[in-house]
Amino acid sequence: MSTTAHIVLRNVSVNFPVLSFRDRSLRSRFVRAVTLRREAGRPHIVTALDGIDLDIRAGDRVAIVGANGAGKTTLLRVLAGIYHPTAGGIDVLGRCLSLFDLSAGFDEEATGYENIMRRGLVIGARRTEIDARRAEIAEFTELGDRLDLPLRTYSSGMMLRLIFAVATAVEGEIVLLDEWIGVGDQQFRKKARQRLDEIVARAGILVLASHDVDLIQSTCNRAILLQEGRITAAGTTEEILARYLGAAKA
Numbered sequence: 405m406s407t408t409a410h411i412v413l414r415n416v417s418v419n420f421p422v423l424s425f426r427d428r429s430l431r432s433r434f435v436r437a438v439t440l441r442r443e444a445g446r447p448h449i450v451t452a453l454d455g456i457d458l459d460i461r462a463g464d465r466v467a468i469v470g471a472n473g474a475g476k477t478t479l480l481r482v483l484a485g486i487y488h489p490t491a492g493g494i495d496v497l498g499r500c501l502s503l504f505d506l507s508a509g510f511d512e513e514a515t516g517y518e519n520i521m522r523r524g525l526v527i528g529a530r531r532t533e534i535d536a537r538r539a540e541i542a543e544f545t546e547l548g549d550r551l552d553l554p555l556r557t558y559s560s561g562m563m564l565r566l567i568f569a570v571a572t573a574v575e576g577e578i579v580l581l582d583e584w585i586g587v588g589d590q591q592f593r594k595k596a597r598q599r600l601d602e603i604v605a606r607a608g609i610l611v612l613a614s615h616d617v618d619l620i621q622s623t624c625n626r627a628i629l630l631q632e633g634r635i636t637a638a639g640t641t642e643e644i645l646a647r648y649l650g651a652a653k654a
């Protein structure tokens with residue numbers, strides 16, 4: 405296990421300025437030009453994260469829990485460097501392996517082989533690394549010659565095999581995950597689960613954003629509760645799950 409990885413967030417906020425549907429139409433652009441001064445006073449800003457302070461050290465397996473829209477995925481994306489904080493500071497030491505946003509990077513018209521490269525780059529691998537592991541990734545998919553065909557010809561199970569094979573061929577000191585990727589048929593699922601377990605065991609840090617209580621209990625030793633973009637509680641998995649489940653029942 406990597407012992408040097410760490411993550412520090414100080415007062416991190418993420419805001420999204422949102423254009424409403426009305427604002428995007430041609431007519432409304434014209435109207436907007438006329439009414440710009442009036443609208444300028446009330447921009448649509450969604451605050452997805454608000455003043456997040458977090459210290460995660462090697463050995464931590466951190467669950468992020470919270471209701472829909474609480475900010476879990478946004479936090480994962482900030483940790484992965486996909487989103488930059490609107491305010492605050494972030495320091496991540498160690499390479500992140502991003503095993504969420506499963507469809508990111510794929511091109512329906514490109515072949516399986518081409519998509520291995522595309523997806524690998526998206527999840528944080530280097531080009532040389534993917535080239536070096538191309539044969540191994542292809543073998544793990546068990547898709548054979550079908551890897552020469554465009555992705556649009558794949559079944560959903562085949563697509564998942566490809567996603568999984570790429571994801572788990574790359575090492576990361578920090579593993580960012582939303583759900584355990586449940587992949588394909590029974591035989592492949594067993595092999596996939598084993599591979600994922602190994603990756604998580606080797607990682608210095610795991611951050612898991614999930615609603616799956618059993619998965620969190622069996623995997624994590626710390627948890628934080630997000631509510632409307634803020635951390636409202638942090639502690640052991642048991643403490644935080646009790647609080648989260650209690651709030652959900654209330």
Ligand SMILES: Nc1ncnc2c1ncn2[C@@H]1O[C@H](COP(=O)(O)OP(=O)(O)OP(=O)(O)O)[C@@H](O)[C@H]1O
Nearest residue numbers: 420422450451452471472473474475476477478479
């Ligand atoms: N690109 C975006 N533009 C505008 N608002 C966004 C964007 N991404 C997220 N949000 C908003 O930020 C908030 C947090 O969203 P996020 O996806 O992080 O929640 P979540 O906790 O992962 O939710 P879920 O459990 O439903 O997946 C929500 O209010 C969401 O509507």
